[in-house]
Each structure stands twice: as structure tokens, then as C-alpha cells.
Amino acid sequence: MRVFNESSLTSITSASSATKRKKKKEVCHEFVKLPLSWQAKKKLSKLLSIIRHKVFREIKKEYGELESKQIRANVFLPKYLGVTKFEDIKLFIPDYFRVNMNYDREWDIEFPLKRGSTGVTFVDGKPRYTKRISRRAGEWESKLKMTKKIKEMVHKDLKWIFSIPLIDPFDRNVILGVMNIDGLDSVIEENVINGAILKVSMDLHAFRVYLSERKRKIITFK
Numbered sequence: 001m002r003v004f005n006e007s008s009l010t011s012i013t014s015a016s017s018a019t020k021r022k023k024k025k026e027v028c029h030e031f032v033k034l035p036l037s038w039q040a041k042k043k044l045s046k047l048l049s050i051i052r053h054k055v056f057r058e059i060k061k062e063y064g065e066l067e068s069k070q071i072r073a074n075v076f077l078p079k080y081l082g083v084t085k086f087e088d089i090k091l092f093i094p095d096y097f098r099v100n101m102n103y104d105r106e107w108d109i110e111f112p113l114k115r116g117s118t119g120v121t122f123v124d125g126k127p128r129y130t131k132r133i134s135r136r137a138g139e140w141e142s143k144l145k146m147t148k149k150i151k152e153m154v155h156k157d158l159k160w161i162f163s164i165p166l167i168d169p170f171d172r173n174v175i176l177g178v179m180n181i182d183g184l185d186s187v188i189e190e191n192v193i194n195g196a197i198l199k200v201s202m203d204l205h206a207f208r209v210y211l212s213e214r215k216r217k218i219i220t221f222k
Helices: 006-024 038-060 104-108 116-124 148-153 190-199 201-212
Strands: 027-032 071-079 090-092 110-112 128-131 158-167 175-184 216-221
Touching: 027 071, 027 175, 038 071, 038 175, 038 190, 038 201, 071 116, 090 116, 104 148, 110 116, 116 128, 116 158, 116 175, 128 190, 158 190, 158 201, 175 201, 190 201
Parallel strands: none
Antiparallel strands: 027 216, 071 090, 071 175, 090 110, 128 158, 158 175
């Protein structure tokens, strides 16, 4: 039998505590493995187009002058390759996840976590509506912490955004990305948008399910 004196026990306990602290710093995160297959891109792109079109039709019932080109949709996914810290992840729009987004400067937007409606939604998992405060200043709500660079890249006529977390339907602790429905030129009241989003709840669920069924990339961050 091995006998430990008080000092050795203290040493062992300290080492054990240090090991536990070290382990706590290592966190695993799941991501949709990129690139997606051609079939997955086609399927998800079609679903996104359907969602955008249905939302447009619902909003148009209240805003008769609204044109289809004014309602847009996109999906941001995490860019995880080469990232060693979770907080350094940025969200980007794959080219197959852009509907009616014809302003090419927006194609290169990358949101850090907790920045912009997209970055905040990806972290807290809550859907949110936000609108531009001032077109001239390009200002959005301060709580979104938009950087000057991102503000300059956003379409000057963008008036509002509704961000939807793409939560894994089979594991609600996993957020796979963020879907945005947004509008140009006209500010649409939040209650109207909420009603339109409710009408496409089944389509949103289908999108989430199909996305969640793609291969995963599991990364451990320290």
C-alpha cells in the first residue's frame, strides 16, 4: 500500500484541480461540415427561396405597393477553418444562400460573434427584429455593435432585418447558423413580419432538419 503524507496529498490535490481547470477550458462545438454537397446546396437554396417568396406574399397583403425585389433572404454559417478560439469565429454567407441579394459588397460581409443582428442571434439563439435608425449615418441599434466596416458594406437602402437562429431540431444546444429575412426601401412593422414568419414555420423546420442532417465537423477549442 502506498502511503501519502500531507504535503504529497496537497500536491496531488492541487495538480488534480489544475487538471480540472485545464479541462474546463476545452469546449467542443459542432458545425455543419463545409463544403456542402451539390445536392444539399440545391435543396437548401430552393427551400430558402420558397421561404423568402412566402414571406413576401404575406407582407404584401399589408403593404400592397411592396415589390418582390425588396424582400431578400440569406443564411450565414460559421467559418471555422483555421480558427483556434471559438470567439474568433466569423459568420459568412455561402454564395448559394443569397436570394435577391444583388449588392455585391454585401457578399463579403463577415460578422464576428455578438456583432450585428446575425452575430448576436448566433450566440444567444433568439430570433430578433431590428431596423435602421438613420440612413445617412448608416446606424443600427447600438446593442448590435456594428463595426464601421460592416456598416459601410451593408446596402444603403436596407431598412430592417429579421434574424432566425437555425437551431438543430434534435439538439437545441447546437446552433448551426442564422437565417435573415430583410427588406429594402420600406420599413415593415414588426408585428407584420412576425405574422409572416409564423406562416412559414413548417418550411423553416424543413430547412433546419435538412441542414442538421448534413455531416458535422466537431472542433475542440481551448
